[in-house]
Amino acid sequence: MTRIAELEPKVVWEHFQTLCEIPRPSKHEQQLRDYLKGWAELRGLDTVVDEVGNLIIRKPATPGYENRIGVVLQGHLDMVCQANTGTEHDFFKDPIRPVLQDGWLVAENTTLGADNGIGVALGMAVLNSEDVPHGPIEVLLTLDEEAGMGGALGLGTGLLQGQYLINIDTEEWGEFYMGCAGGVDVNVSRSYASEAVPAGYQAASLVIKGLRGGHSGADIHLGRGNANKILIRLIRELEAETDLRVSSFKGGTARNALSREAFAAVAFPAADADKVAAKLDAFQSLMRFELAGVDEGVTVVQERIELGKVMSRADQGAIFAALHAAPHGVKRMSQRVQGVVETSNNLGVVVVEEGKLFANLMVRSLLDSGTWMLAREVESLFLLAGCKVEMEGGYPGWAPNPQSKLLALFQQVYAREFGDEAQVQVIHAGLECGILGSKYPDMDMVSFGPNIRGAHAPGERVEVESVGKAWHLLKAVLAAVPAR
Numbered sequence: 001m002t003r004i005a006e007l008e009p010k011v012v013w014e015h016f017q018t019l020c021e022i023p024r025p026s027k028h029e030q031q032l033r034d035y036l037k038g039w040a041e042l043r044g045l046d047t048v049v050d051e052v053g054n055l056i057i058r059k060p061a062t063p064g065y066e067n068r069i070g071v072v073l074q075g076h077l078d079m080v081c082q083a084n085t086g087t088e089h090d091f092f093k094d095p096i097r098p099v100l101q102d103g104w105l106v107a108e109n110t111t112l113g114a115d116n117g118i119g120v121a122l123g124m125a126v127l128n129s130e131d132v133p134h135g136p137i138e139v140l141l142t143l144d145e146e147a148g149m150g151g152a153l154g155l156g157t158g159l160l161q162g163q164y165l166i167n168i169d170t171e172e173w174g175e176f177y178m179g180c181a182g183g184v185d186v187n188v189s190r191s192y193a194s195e196a197v198p199a200g201y202q203a204a205s206l207v208i209k210g211l212r213g214g215h216s217g218a219d220i221h222l223g224r225g226n227a228n229k230i231l232i233r234l235i236r237e238l239e240a241e242t243d244l245r246v247s248s249f250k251g252g253t254a255r256n257a258l259s260r261e262a263f264a265a266v267a268f269p270a271a272d273a274d275k276v277a278a279k280l281d282a283f284q285s286l287m288r289f290e291l292a293g294v295d296e297g298v299t300v301v302q303e304r305i306e307l308g309k310v311m312s313r314a315d316q317g318a319i320f321a322a323l324h325a326a327p328h329g330v331k332r333m334s335q336r337v338q339g340v341v342e343t344s345n346n347l348g349v350v351v352v353e354e355g356k357l358f359a360n361l362m363v364r365s366l367l368d369s370g371t372w373m374l375a376r377e378v379e380s381l382f383l384l385a386g387c388k389v390e391m392e393g394g395y396p397g398w399a400p401n402p403q404s405k406l407l408a409l410f411q412q413v414y415a416r417e418f419g420d421e422a423q424v425q426v427i428h429a430g431l432e433c434g435i436l437g438s439k440y441p442d443m444d445m446v447s448f449g450p451n452i453r454g455a456h457a458p459g460e461r462v463e464v465e466s467v468g469k470a471w472h473l474l475k476a477v478l479a480a481v482p483a484r
Contacts, residue, residue: 004098004105007464009471011128015121019113020096026078026147028092029053033077036124036141045127052143052154059127059137067483068135070162072443073126073474075119075169076145076152076432080254080456083110085209085261087458104453106461114462115215115455116145119168122467122474134478138162145432146256146456148185148393152432157439164406164481165445166474167433171218171452172425173466174418176410178446179337179426181217182371182397182434183364185255186378190357190387192315196308197245202270203307205263206231206280208251210299213260213457216346217364217429220258221330225287225295227251227262228350232323234283234300235264239320241279242272245310246320249352255362256430257456259348267307277302311352319357322385323350326361331374334366334426337400341428343370345378357387364428366397398434398445400426406444413476418469448473 004017022032033055037047046058055077061068081091087109098107106112123139126132138160142151170177197203208227228251238244244266251262268276284300291298311319327345334342343365351358361378365371371394379389401407407424414422433445450466 007105009125009468011125012121012467012471015124016117019117019120020098023092023094024078024113025081025091026144029077029143033141033143040127043128048159050154050156050159052151054143054151054155055141056159057127057139057141061135062133065133065135068481069164069484070136070138071134071478071481072138072140072160072162072165073123074140074142074165074167074432074436075116075123076142077120078144078146079113079115079117080111080146080257082213082254082257082456082458084458100464103465104461104463106459109458111456111458112460112462114452114460115171116169118450118452118462118467122168122471125471126474126478132475132478135481136162142432149395149430149432149435150393152435153393153395155436155439160440160443163443165433165436165443166477167431167445167447168449169431170427170447170449171455173449173451173463173469174420175423175425176407176446176448177425177427177431178402178404178407179366179400180398180431180433180447181364181366181428182368182395183362183430184371184375184394185392186361186363186375187390187392188357188359188361188382188387190319190385191355192319192357193312194309194355195312197267197310200270201245201267202273203247203265203267203305205265205303205305206234207261207263207301207303208234208298209261209301210297211258211260211295213258214454215429215456216256216258216348216362217344218427218455220344220346220428221341223291223294224258225291225298226328226347227259228347229328230287230298231262231264232320235266235320236324237283238268238276238279242268242276244268246316246352247307247310249350252349254456255348255360256346257348258346260457262350265305265307267310318385319352322382322387323347323359325381326378327374332370337366337426340366340426342366343374344428345374364430366426366428368396395430396434396438398431398437404444404446406446409480410446410448410477413480414473417473417476
């Protein structure tokens with residue numbers, strides 16, 4: 001295990017080590033929040049915990065910078081919790097133990113939490129600094145970003161005093177973001193009837209694994225496999241070749257992660273066992289061919305099991321037909337921002353067991369109208385299958401502002417400090433800026449961050465050198481913020 005606090009710049013990495021030591025799944029950030037609140041108060045800094053549990057830490061301006069525009073540094077405390085099958089890791093108790101590989105800090109079998117732990121660590125480093133000139137600083141640390149943006153949605157108006165907001169939650173060094181997608185969760189549920197496994201049937205567990213997964217917004221355009229969609233497709237194809245009966249289905253563990261693994265318990269006539277085995281071999285080869293270059297490690301596994309009940313034929317047909325037809329992936333590319341996804345959907349979680357179906361589909365769009373258009377289409381599909389459909393956690397996108405004074409400042413300082421021109425982007429992932437902008441419409445906002453790869457999937461990594469560059473840039477920008 002790498003001693004994180006020994007990396008440079010130590011003032012940043014010592015805080016990230018703390019974040020690795022204190023568990024922080026979405027909706028369970030209180031231990032970390034309370035630690036950071038106590039840490040700040042020991043240093044004489046003012047703290048506020050709002051009604052929903054967000055933490056705001058305020059630091060006065062350094063001498064001579066009292067008249068500068070106030071800056072809010074913003075990140076979120078929670079992380080996506082994903083682990084490879086066979087990895088024993090309790091995200092509610094166990095620390096993250098990364099290693100250093102070729103200049104990258106990597107969590108080999110779990111998520112690392114660099115999203116958004118590095119952003120939090122950079123903000124804490126500013127609070128802890130004694131040699132970084134800056135105007136009035138507020139560090140806003142929100143809760144529940146990864147599971148519905150509950151912290152940002154619950155943030156009250158009138159709490160923040162700064163006019164500039166720097167969101168440190170993107171993953172491409174040298175790129176500044178001025179817009180992001182909004183989104184909504186579509187939650188689907190339905191009951192179904194069960195019956196005994198027919199006589200003469202053989203039971204098996206079907207498993208799809210070996211996929212890379214990733215962020216359901218930032219990686220949705222890469223063409224990676226979705227284990228839910230692949231296994232549902234396999235089930236539908238097997239239904240056409242044998243009397244396949246489904247007992248249960250579980251796939252995906254996070255709404256905003258591409259599903260890496262899915263499991264189904266099924267039964268079929270024992271006389272068709274060789275036919276089913278041949279179909280699975282052929283299907284695996286087909287998937288590796290279709291996903292060549294992006295997810296050729298996809299694997300189809302069959303294991304013998306015992307079953308007592310299966311879904312009724314009518315309910316199985318209705319539910320899996322709807323799941324099969326459910327959209328996944330890119331719906332439309334933006335016509336306004338070249339090369340950026342405009343609208344997409346992720347079939348993130350599917351659970352069929354004990355007489356109940358639950359599925360979560362996460363819809364995103366740069367256009368709020370696009371979010372609701374696709375969400376209503378998904379709703380209509382599942383209503384036809386007799387499902388209950390609920391929309392949850394809708395949040396607005398962040399509309400680009402090319403005239404942003406803060407963006408111009410970032411570009412100017414980046415060119416001066418690094419001798420290069422930064423790229424300006426709009427991201428399909430959801431940032432909290434859209435929500436915060438709706439509550440503080442006069443606040444000028446920019447998002448940036450170091451190089452992070454594989455966010456929301458095991459093997460997540462952050463480039464150490466780019467963290468140092470991000471720290472250098474942040475210090476230089478804070479020193480260059482103009483007077484009010």
